[in-house]
Amino acid sequence: MTPEPNPSPSPISAASQGLASCHVCGKVSPVTVGHCPRCDTPLHLRKPQSLERTWAFLIAAVILYIPANTMPIMTVQGIGGAEKNTILSGVVRFWEMKSYPVAIVIFTASVLIPLLKVIALVWLCLAARGRSQTAPRSLSRLYHITELLGRWSMVDVFVVAILVCLVQLGAIMTITPGPAALCFSAVVILTMFSAMSFDPRLIWDRHHEKPNPSSSLPSLPTNE
Amino acid sequence: MSDPASNSTTTSEPRATIKRSRRWSTVWIVPFVALALGAWLVWEHYRSLGPLVYVRFETADSIVSGKTDVRARSVSIGMVEAVTLAKDLQSVIVAIRMQPDSEELLREGSRFWVVKPRISAADVSGLGTIITGAYIELDPGDGREDVHHFDGLEKPPITSSSVPGLRLVLEADNPGSLNVGSPIYYKGFEVGRVEQRSFDIKSRRTNFDIFIGDPYAELVHEGTAFWNSSGVDISAGADGFRVRTPSFQAMLSGGATFAVPPGAVVGKEATNGTVFTLFPDEEATRKATFVADRRCLLFFDQSVRGLQNDAPVEFRGIPLGRVVDISFDYAPTGEKRVPVLIEVDPSVLRNPSQKAANEKIDLAEAVSQGLRAKLGTASLLTGALYIDIDFVEDAPPATMGKVGEYEVFPTHSSGLVQLEAKVNAILTKIEALPIEDTLNKFGDTAESLTATTTDARAALAEINKLLSREETQNLTAELDATLNQVRASVSSLGPSGAIQGDLHRTLDELRAALRAFKTLSNTIDDKPNSLIFGRDNKGGDPVPRSRR
Ligand SMILES: [Zn+2]
Numbered sequence: 001m002t003p004e005p006n007p008s009p010s011p012i013s014a015a016s017q018g019l020a021s022c023h024v025c026g027k028v029s030p031v032t033v034g035h036c037p038r039c040d041t042p043l044h045l046r047k048p049q050s051l052e053r054t055w056a057f058l059i060a061a062v063i064l065y066i067p068a069n070t071m072p073i074m075t076v077q078g079i080g081g082a083e084k085n086t087i088l089s090g091v092v093r094f095w096e097m098k099s100y101p102v103a104i105v106i107f108t109a110s111v112l113i114p115l116l117k118v119i120a121l122v123w124l125c126l127a128a129r130g131r132s133q134t135a136p137r138s139l140s141r142l143y144h145i146t147e148l149l150g151r152w153s154m155v156d157v158f159v160v161a162i163l164v165c166l167v168q169l170g171a172i173m174t175i176t177p178g179p180a181a182l183c184f185s186a187v188v189i190l191t192m193f194s195a196m197s198f199d200p201r202l203i204w205d206r207h208h209e210k211p212n213p214s215s216s217l218p219s220l221p222t223n224e
Numbered sequence: 225m226s227d228p229a230s231n232s233t234t235t236s237e238p239r240a241t242i243k244r245s246r247r248w249s250t251v252w253i254v255p256f257v258a259l260a261l262g263a264w265l266v267w268e269h270y271r272s273l274g275p276l277v278y279v280r281f282e283t284a285d286s287i288v289s290g291k292t293d294v295r296a297r298s299v300s301i302g303m304v305e306a307v308t309l310a311k312d313l314q315s316v317i318v319a320i321r322m323q324p325d326s327e328e329l330l331r332e333g334s335r336f337w338v339v340k341p342r343i344s345a346a347d348v349s350g351l352g353t354i355i356t357g358a359y360i361e362l363d364p365g366d367g368r369e370d371v372h373h374f375d376g377l378e379k380p381p382i383t384s385s386s387v388p389g390l391r392l393v394l395e396a397d398n399p400g401s402l403n404v405g406s407p408i409y410y411k412g413f414e415v416g417r418v419e420q421r422s423f424d425i426k427s428r429r430t431n432f433d434i435f436i437g438d439p440y441a442e443l444v445h446e447g448t449a450f451w452n453s454s455g456v457d458i459s460a461g462a463d464g465f466r467v468r469t470p471s472f473q474a475m476l477s478g479g480a481t482f483a484v485p486p487g488a489v490v491g492k493e494a495t496n497g498t499v500f501t502l503f504p505d506e507e508a509t510r511k512a513t514f515v516a517d518r519r520c521l522l523f524f525d526q527s528v529r530g531l532q533n534d535a536p537v538e539f540r541g542i543p544l545g546r547v548v549d550i551s552f553d554y555a556p557t558g559e560k561r562v563p564v565l566i567e568v569d570p571s572v573l574r575n576p577s578q579k580a581a582n583e584k585i586d587l588a589e590a591v592s593q594g595l596r597a598k599l600g601t602a603s604l605l606t607g608a609l610y611i612d613i614d615f616v617e618d619a620p621p622a623t624m625g626k627v628g629e630y631e632v633f634p635t636h637s638s639g640l641v642q643l644e645a646k647v648n649a650i651l652t653k654i655e656a657l658p659i660e661d662t663l664n665k666f667g668d669t670a671e672s673l674t675a676t677t678t679d680a681r682a683a684l685a686e687i688n689k690l691l692s693r694e695e696t697q698n699l700t701a702e703l704d705a706t707l708n709q710v711r712a713s714v715s716s717l718g719p720s721g722a723i724q725g726d727l728h729r730t731l732d733e734l735r736a737a738l739r740a741f742k743t744l745s746n747t748i749d750d751k752p753n754s755l756i757f758g759r760d761n762k763g764g765d766p767v768p769r770s771r772r
Contacts, residue, residue, distance in 0.1 A: 049249050056251040060258030067262045071269050083290055179265040186258065193254075 015045045015205070023047075050199035051125055057194035058121050064183045064190065065114060072178035074160050086180060087111060110184070113149050117191045120146045121198065128202040136203045143200045157185040274302070274324040279336045279360070281376040284316040286340050286358035294320050294336075296362045301326050304360070318376070320360070332367025336360055337377035379404075381419060389416070390441035392434050392494060394480065396502035399430040400452045402480055408434055409453060409481045415440035418480070432502065434480070445484060446491030449509035450500050453481040485509045518545075518568050518587075521554055521630040522597050522611065523561035526637060530609040531599065537566050537611045538600075544568045544613060556627055565630065566597075566611060587624060587633070594619045596636035 014021065014028060020043045021028045022036040029036060031043050047053075072084035085093070087110045094103035120142050126132050127139050160181045167175045281287070284307045294302035302322040310317050322330065340358035361380065396402070399421070408416035416436035424431050436444060480502060484490050494500075503509045528550060537545040545568030554563040570587055587595070596619055600612035613633075622634035690696055716723055747754050 049251065052249050053251045056249070056254050060255035063255060063258045064262050067265050067269075071265065179269050183262060183265060186261070190254070190258065197251075 013204075015201075020045045046201060046205070047197065047199040050197055050202060051128055053197035054121060054125055054194050057190045057197060058118060058125070061114075061187045061190035061194060062118055064186045065118070068180050068183035068187050069111065071180040071183065073180040073184065074163065074178050075176045077174040077176070084178065087184070114187055114191060117146050117149065117195070121191070121194050124198055124200075124203070128198075139203045140200055143195075143198065143203075147195050157181060157188065272324055274322040274326055275330065275372065276305070277302070277320045277322055277330060277372050277374065279318045279320060279374045279376045280310060280315050281318055281338065282315055282378055284318065285338070287316075287318055287338065287360070288357070289319075291357060292359055294322070294360045294362055295339075296329055296364060301329060301362065318360070327370060329362060329364045330370055330372060331365040332369045332371050333365025334367075334371065334374060335363040335365065335377055335381065336374050337363075337380045339380065379420075387435075388438040388441075390436040390438075390444060390494065391419075391496050392436065392444065393497065393499045394432040394434055394450055394502040395424075395427070395429045395499055396432065396452070397429055398452075398504055399432070399502070400504065402432060402452055402502070407479045408436060408450075409479055410440060410443050410483065415443065432480075442493055444482065444494040444498075446494060446498070447484050447489045448482050448494065448500065449485050449503060450480050450482045451503040451506050451509050453479050453506075481506070483509075518570060519548065519630055520566055520568060520587075520633040521627055522564040522566060522633050522635050523555075523559065524564060524599060524635055524637075525561045526599065528562050528564060528599065528609065530601075530607040531564065531611070532608065535602070535608065535610050537568055537597075537613060539573065539613045542572060544570070544572055547611065554627065554630065563627075564611070566633075568613075587631075590615075591622060591624050591634060596622070597633050598636045 018031050019028050020031040022039060022041050022043060024041045025036065025039045027036055027038045029043060031045050033043060035042055069087055071086065073087050073090070074085055076083045076085065087106070091103050091107045091111070094100075094106065123132065123134075124139060124143055124146075127134060127136075132139070160175075160177050163175045164177050167173055286292075287304055287307055289304050289307050292304040293300045294304070300323075302320045304318055305321040306319040308317050308319070309315075337360070338358050339361045360376075363381070402418060402421075404418055404421050406418045407414045408418065416434055418432050419435050420433040422431050422433075423429075482500075531547060531550060533547055533549060535547040536543055537547065545566055547564060548567050549565040550562065551565070552559075552563060554565055555561070594615045594617065595613060596616045598612045598614065598616070599609050602608045602610040616636045619634075619636055624634070625632040751757075
């Protein structure tokens, strides 16, 4: 990955040698062995059905993203009636209360990051299929960022969970989680699964495939 | 990617053929599950929302969307979702999201009103809402139809329609201090409340909607009279002064009492919506147990000064009705007599059996028999008049006519006309007196008196003549001399006179001699021998008197 990896026209990949790294212990063995000689994990050249799984989790996340944002995430039953808050109404509320930092944090963690994560994964999947001309290194960086940020988008769910546990003052104030909380946690988990399912090596596979004109079996990675 | 593939093909090692017969990987279940889960959550969310209801209020005062909740008997059953101005800008439409399964509450006749702090003399309510904020109360109706658009009440009804009881209307000319929330009493026991007070512009009376609780509803009959029992009632009657005070609360906030007045027909049990008259006091109900439903017009050709609205109309002292109005508005053009509109209840004159049969009193028949209206003097002090309806003897025949919508009741002149008749009668009596004879006799007497006077004058003249004679005047001097002599003789005879002094002395001496003689005679009577022995001898032998 240092300055110029491309000048050498034929960097030899492990897969081209028929070698696969174990998913669990990382030991490199010939894929023909079938199972890792060290830990007996099944060996694959690439994560099996990587793109398919990524897409599936991604689509599920997108589906649940809609109710997560439109339905109330929590109901505050306090003096003067019950109040139902969606994530966006909460953001608007904080913004109106001039708590701009809080509004920005909630908006970023709860709306923006999941959305960006989904977009990034879609982009990566398309790139893995060769639908994007973006440099593989940029894509690789995007993948790292996606994985890194994805964990922090659980903020809202944690906030709701903590509030529900802490604020139970009987008649004065009660907070109950709404259906959006469930959807939201599902979105976060599904995007994490989606990111985990993605095999970043596919980006590089596509990249190395391009300079090599002898593409005899282009369908192989997709099958696996 | 081609490298491993070519590699694997070039090396002619035996290699397992990769078979992926399944077209769909199991992982695709995940989005379907997500879809199902999301759909279920959304469906569940909207299903749990319940029906949306629109209520129209005059103002959205203290209604906040998302905060104000809707309660039925203190159970929260919904939440205000939105408050918008109505299209005509005259009211507000409050959209209420009811809780699921609350369709049963949204029936025809359901009532909505805002519960907020209300403080008045008669009623303190909704104080709790000072802290918790106002809420909308729902009183479920009993209609069949589902309704989702309602008109909200501006004021809370005091009793919800689900409470069994009797709802009546009281009409009052003078409502007094009776107000919303004022209690209704029966024999001092609180059995109901005034729910609403309104003013009827047409009849110019105050209407009260009242509620009588269920166990007491059967106390109200058609013959029941309601009267205002607020304040202290002091009445002076033939039996002296009476002071009646209601309960303290009734004194403060007013109250009404009802009962069947003595002598009145009880009638059937009252039904919802029956209209009763609210009398100013209990006394009035006794006097006015009638329903003045017949309006008649009277025309008087004399002054009605002293006759006022509400003046009584009586038949030989029995109240029949009252004067409604005195105005030329009721007179046909060219009418010079004063029109007086009265309302009467002729059924007062029926006996109970007639009342039961609901027989009508035929006024026209009575008029043909001489029933007439007259002005009577109710009070000599104030000159107040009342209308006296009575049979008049020798009245000129009359019938009941009609002017406009009113029957015209024939009148009979009274007052000045009657006075004239009385004066006539007096004059007739005077005429019958034997004034002429008296005058003749008086003339004779006068003549003889004249003669006597003449004689007297002649006698006086002779006396004068006699007196003026000289002899008569000298006689006076002689008389004077004689009198002087007489006075002198008399004075000598007086106590200080010389004759009387001598006489006194002689008499004294005579008296002393007589006394001595009397003593002597007494002594001789007692002791005849005293002449010999002396007077002092007592007992013993008489001793000759010795010298002392
Ligand atoms: Zn291993």
